[in-house]
Amino acid sequence: MVKAIRVHEAGGPEVLRYEDFELAPPGPGEVQIRQHAVGVNYIDVYYRKGAYPVPSKPFILGNEGAGEIAALGEGVTKFKIGDRVAYAGPLGGYAQARNIEAKFVVPLPENVSYETAAAMMLKGLTAEYLLFRSYKVQPGDTILVHAAAGGVGLILCQWAKALGATVIGTVGSEEKAKLAREAGADETILYRQEDWVARVREITGGKLCHAVYDSVGKTTFPGSLDCLRPFGSFISFGSASGPIEAFDIGLLSQKGSLYAQRPSLFTYMADEARLREMAARLMEAVGSGKVKIAINARYKLEDAAQAHRALEGRETTGATVLLP
Structure with a gap:
C-alpha cells in the first residue's frame, strides 16, 4: 500500500483525499518510481474541477515528478533499480510511488535535485521546444x-538571454x-x-521582434x-485569458508574411528519442x-488541498512541489 x-x-480543494492506494507491480514497458518530489501545476486544478476528461474515477492528479526506480516491468532495459529519474507524462503523480511507461521517464543527473526536477519538467520542456x-x-x-514572470516565462527569459537574444517581457505588475x-x-x-504594442515598436526602434511567445491568448x-x-x-502555447477565436489567415500576409503556430508539449514528447534529447538539453x-x-512553496503530500488553495488564490510565485 502507498499513500x-x-x-x-x-470539486474544490476539499475533494483531494489522502488515502491508502494498492499499487500493482509495474506492467510490461513500465517502471515503478519511489517519488521524492511531485510538481504542482495549474492544469491540476482543471482536472480536479472536472474541466478536463480523466480515464476513470477515482484518479490521482499530477503529471510530473522525480524519484528513484523501485521496480522494472517486463521488457524495460534502459533503467535499473535505484536510478535517479524524472518524468512528465500521464496522470498519477500525487503519490508516494507510481507506475509509468518507461518512455516518459528520463535520467536525472546528480547536479539536479529531485525537487528542482519535479518543479521543472513540464515548464522546462515547454521552454525547450519553444526556443x-x-x-x-x-x-x-x-x-x-508574454507573462514573463510566469512559470514558463521566467525560464524563457533566462534561457533566451543565455542564447544571446534581447528579451522583452510583458507583465502585470511592478513586482512581476x-x-x-x-x-x-532586457x-x-x-x-x-x-x-x-507601441512600446515594443519604441524599444526595438521600429524593427520589431523575430518571435512572440504568447501563453495569454485572447487579450x-x-x-x-x-x-x-x-x-x-x-x-x-496557452490561453490564460481565453482561446483565440477563429481569425482570417490573410492577416498573416497583411502583417508581413508571418508564421503562426499552436504547438503542444505532448506532441513533441510523443517521440521517445526526441524527449530524451529535449530533457538532456534542459538538464544541462x-x-x-x-x-x-x-x-x-513546498507542501507535504497530505497537504495537497492547501497547495491548491494557494495556487487558485494566486498566492504563489515560482514553482510549487509536494513532498511525499
Missing part, C-alpha cells in the same frame, strides 16, 4: 515573452517586472498600464502579430546554472 491523493468526484524547435532563437534575435528583469528580460512592459491577439517583423513567428541548462528554477 496517494485521490479524487473521487469533481529550439518552434522558433530556433539565434544570438542577436529580439523576442517578446522585477522578477522578469532578474531572470534576464525590457519589461506593464501591459495593463501601457500600450504594449493579446492580434496585438502580438503587430509586434513581429516580416517573416516573424507568432507562437501561441539547469545543471550548469544558466537556468535557475525558483521553488517558492
Whole structure:
C-alpha cells in the first residue's frame, strides 16, 4: 500500500483525499518510481474541477515528478533499480510511488535535485521546444515573452538571454517586472498600464521582434502579430485569458508574411528519442546554472488541498512541489 491523493468526484480543494492506494507491480514497458518530489501545476486544478476528461474515477492528479526506480516491468532495459529519474507524462503523480511507461521517464543527473526536477519538467520542456524547435532563437534575435514572470516565462527569459537574444517581457505588475528583469528580460512592459504594442515598436526602434511567445491568448491577439517583423513567428502555447477565436489567415500576409503556430508539449514528447534529447538539453541548462528554477512553496503530500488553495488564490510565485 502507498499513500496517494485521490479524487473521487469533481470539486474544490476539499475533494483531494489522502488515502491508502494498492499499487500493482509495474506492467510490461513500465517502471515503478519511489517519488521524492511531485510538481504542482495549474492544469491540476482543471482536472480536479472536472474541466478536463480523466480515464476513470477515482484518479490521482499530477503529471510530473522525480524519484528513484523501485521496480522494472517486463521488457524495460534502459533503467535499473535505484536510478535517479524524472518524468512528465500521464496522470498519477500525487503519490508516494507510481507506475509509468518507461518512455516518459528520463535520467536525472546528480547536479539536479529531485525537487528542482519535479518543479521543472513540464515548464522546462515547454521552454525547450519553444526556443529550439518552434522558433530556433539565434544570438542577436529580439523576442517578446508574454507573462514573463510566469512559470514558463521566467525560464524563457533566462534561457533566451543565455542564447544571446534581447528579451522583452510583458507583465502585470511592478513586482512581476522585477522578477522578469532578474531572470534576464532586457525590457519589461506593464501591459495593463501601457500600450504594449507601441512600446515594443519604441524599444526595438521600429524593427520589431523575430518571435512572440504568447501563453495569454485572447487579450493579446492580434496585438502580438503587430509586434513581429516580416517573416516573424507568432507562437501561441496557452490561453490564460481565453482561446483565440477563429481569425482570417490573410492577416498573416497583411502583417508581413508571418508564421503562426499552436504547438503542444505532448506532441513533441510523443517521440521517445526526441524527449530524451529535449530533457538532456534542459538538464544541462539547469545543471550548469544558466537556468535557475525558483521553488517558492513546498507542501507535504497530505497537504495537497492547501497547495491548491494557494495556487487558485494566486498566492504563489515560482514553482510549487509536494513532498511525499
